[in-house]
Amino acid sequence: MTTPRLSVKDLHVQFPVRSGHRKQTLRAVDGVSVDLKPSEILGIVGESGCGKSTLARVIAGLTEPAHGSVELDGRPLPPRRTVQEQRAIQMVFQDPGASLNPRLTVGAVLTELLHRHGIVDRARERERAEDLLRRVGLPARAYDARPRQLSGGQRQRVGIARALAVEPRLIVADEAVAALDVSVQAAILNLFADLRVSLALSMVFISHDLSAVQAICDRVAVMYLGKIVEVGSVDELFSAPGHPYTRALLAASPSLEETAAVAPPLTGEPPSPLRVPNGCRFHPRCPLAVEKCHIAEPQWEMQGEHRTACHRAWEVDDVTAAGARHPRGIALNP
Ligand SMILES: Nc1ncnc2c1ncn2[C@@H]1O[C@H](COP(=O)(O)OP(=O)(O)OP(=O)(O)O)[C@@H](O)[C@H]1O
Ligand code: SF4
Ligand SMILES: [Mg+2]
16 A cells, blocks of 8 residues: 555644633644545635644644644654754645735745755756746746736745745645636646646645535545544545535535535534534534434444545435435425
């Protein structure tokens, strides 16, 4: 079996928060395990606040977990990483403008990184930086541009070049296309797909946009309230979702090319991670919840490599298709 490029094991991230005089612990990531193969793109989806960015930051070494480990190519990475260890996993953020110094030219940003990490000698820095620009679809003359002279899409390409400059083994893209116009989004997605082939790039791709995930990811993990509740190949998960939450997310995403999901829309907000429900954490919003769901946390149900944490995994298809009623009497299809 190939060693995974990335292996996240039982990761927990907790934040101390105060409400009034009370100190509480917010469980932002609550026991996440997932692998990523070399050259694979893994999507992570889920509603706002479910812990996607926190997970991304731990993978990239920017936030320390309370428990659990992150392994790269079979080697555990310490929670506090050296500069060399930081180099191996790079993030691409939603708003590259915010992290680019307006006074520095693109060339200065890239050459400073190349220098700091000793990637090429001074004499070859410019050539290498222009090479990176070409790789991300920018003309070599972008070397002398300042961020304000670039469009949003061009700035994001600089953000990607900056991540690639240090020759990472993994990129974590957190809502990297969310702030861009639709046509620019498509161009950046194409760029990621090209880079995966040309550089054998592995990537964690976090997005609210399921059609973007469908377009470029191989596999997808669905998060709910700090936990992964379903993982599978994009084809399997989109055509035969096993978890009621996944079904609801898919059904609420009209831009998807095709999905077999028929489900009532999600109602209400997810509960606060300060008050994670007992049993299955989705039970207060789940149209299929039964008594057991209130008490026992569901274990993984497997269909090959497609796994779903639900006491009624894959049952939902028949129930919704038949327009049946919930065992406790709640109509599934209004
Ligand atoms: N530094 C922090 N201190 C306290 N709480 C935090 C901190 N960072 C994140 N959280 C909380 O952790 C939970 C997960 O947040 P996170 O940003 O990871 O979610 P997300 O899935 O990325 O959401 P979005 O889709 O809106 O980006 C949220 O309840 C958030 O308020
Ligand atoms: S375990 Fe129960 S409550 Fe949770 S998703 Fe499955 S059916 Fe719904
Ligand atoms: Mg986020």
